[in-house]
Amino acid sequence: MLKTAFNHYINNFRGFTREIWILAIITFINRAGTMVLPFLSKYLKEDLHFTYNQVGWIMVSFGLGSMLGSWLGGKLSDKIGFYKIMIFSLFTSGVSLFLVQYITTFWALCSAMFVLMTIADMFRPAMFVSLGAYAKPENRTRALTLVRLAVNLGFAAGPALGGLIIMGMGYPGLFWVDGASCIISISIFALLVKEKKKATHDDKTESAPEIKSVFQDKIFWVFLFVSFVAAMIFFQLFTTLPLYHNEKFGLTEFQTGLLMTLNGIIIFSLEMPTVGFVERKGFQKLKIITLGSFVMASSFFLLLINAWAGILVISMICISIGEILVFPFSNAFALSRAPKGQEGRYMALYTMSFSLAHITSSKASFEIISKFGYQINWFFMACIGLVATFCCFWIKKALIDEKVS
Template sequence: MKLFNSYINTFKGLSKEAWMLSIVMLINRSGSMVLPFLGVYMTDHLKFSLENAGIVLSFYGIGSVLGSWLGGYLTDKFGEYYIQTWSLFLSAPIFLIIPFFPSVEMMAVLIFLQSTISDTFRPANSVAITKYARPENLTKAFSLNRMAVNLGFSIGPALGGVLSGISYNFLFVFNFIGALVAGIIYVIFFRKRNKIFREKKKSETTEVIKKTGKSPYKDYPFLLYSFLCTVFAICFFQFFNTIPLFYKDVAKLSQSTIGFILGYSGFIIVLLEMPLVSIAERTLKIPQILFLGAVLAGLSYLMLVFGSNILWLIISMTVLCVAEIWALPFMSTVTALRSENGNKGAYMGVNGIAFSFSFIITPFLGTYVVSRFGFDSLWYGSFVVLAISAVLLYIIVKKMLPAK
């Protein structure tokens, strides 16, 4: 009972708005079941070659980069409420259109368009979190939002597996429904709150309203920090690409067992993220937390060199989950703390771009290293790169954030 109460206490202090932003994210991500099955849909149903399927998937990454930049720019210009609303409502119908254009060229165009529109949502959502969360609960609010993302990605693929067994068209229909329902709930809850917030802003002094802050593209320490976030993400997001290949080809696991381990990771994050974030905030400073997160990620990959039995793989995945918990939400917090009132969208956009680049680079780089040098070289290399990144993150973040 004490353990349960302690867990519940980690959520205290979070505003209703922070909870609702996470609920909207949960609904939206639970409906996002096309992406995990997109490669299978193209090769199995549309009979695309692996090369052509890879080209289409790369357009998703390119659209994600553009969407992150565009979302940051438009959020600073029009406000996060309107960008989140339009992103949800415009992305919904595209899901219904995709099945009617089964050529490689049109699939690439539509997936690019879809990811561009969908990913304008991310910087706007991050700005909304900074807007409605209390400063002392900022990292918790980001963590709650990430919990919603992870829970949504656990529900979505599981439901998608059932639906795709009936018909792939059901995937696109449920993606449409998920985005539409998320948009409706978001507008109902935040429309009045946004109006009140805008009226409050109008009552502030002209000097405050006109303050735009420095461009993140001229903030060179922040750009270096964002580059290090990209390096971390390139290594970390092997989770979606080379790790399942390692489980299949080296560990000789069945598809169901691979699914169990990947599902386990989502469960661990949902269960442990808030308590671990709370512990880290009480006992460590942000540079130290990011250092530990990057080092633990490297160690989780290094462990794969020394064994591939199921228990060892679960331990390695657990370490990687803790690394994720102590890295990703605090990376968002650093970005929020570095930004100012007039440029939060631009800063969040750059942070989103840093991670979006990894969606383009990771699949090709990981498989290239494995095909040329083997899995062990990839794991050793990932450990070395993450260890160096950990040191550099510690140094740059310590200089970027004001001393307390």
């Protein structure tokens, strides 16, 4: 029985092109080195001694840069190609990370984070467009999932290792490792993968028949709100939760890293089989996104039980399951919705919803926490998760009406 289950698991990884595997490998290398983000709020608060308000504004600068970078990356991918954008973005952001560690004043850090994230997040829409070029149409959702698995496997290794590096070398070690991983991973990509033109989409089952501009696509904008809320909830893992672990339950950086490692292990074990099962059964992407939004909301209702540290583990499991159900299928929904020639713009707006979530999640949450405490913040996150769930039902009805008309 174990052998059969293992074979079923391995079958989910068959059928990918060589380029997709290389993209997954370099993504893993890059994300395994991404140790700064999970500890950024702690670094700013505890090492540089900024106030909650200042930490919130630095995170806003981080998010604004991410939004601008996402839009530029998508627009330029449509104009000059995803390949050039990917190489420029990762190499330059790697060098920039070496320099950011030497900036310690408030306004300089706001500016540095804005510039760094403008460059770094040009990569994300370009990478999504590259999957459309290098993946086969019949396994595009699984290709998106494979790259997400590489991200999460990297995150599984990164935070725990990052906690050990902080204890042994201090925060500067994180910036050196993160920058080096960017440069190494994109160098491997440039050496092994040749540039290829974008492919046309054959997966148009949930697309509008005629869309002149992304700004006229009402369904897509409501979907962006759902993605924004899911990302806003998810980013609590990297902003408020690490501080909550320490302030409420006395967890160390290493213990927080282990909780994030649990998230990565769950994603690695279950996401690809889940996506493979959904593809084989032919379930609609939107139904899965709806369920995932509800599960993510539930994970923060659980955090309202704050008398037992074990609830952190249960909540993390729920967040991880919600992540499995929302993110791979929302990636695929956004890419399948894009008309020919507008893939970069659609994926830019999709990634911008995550950047806006990063701004709102950190700033709003730190304001709520400073005035009302952690419990009100968890309740707020859970409620907006329920709103996103109801929006999914609206999108489903709108898609039916669109096909009828």
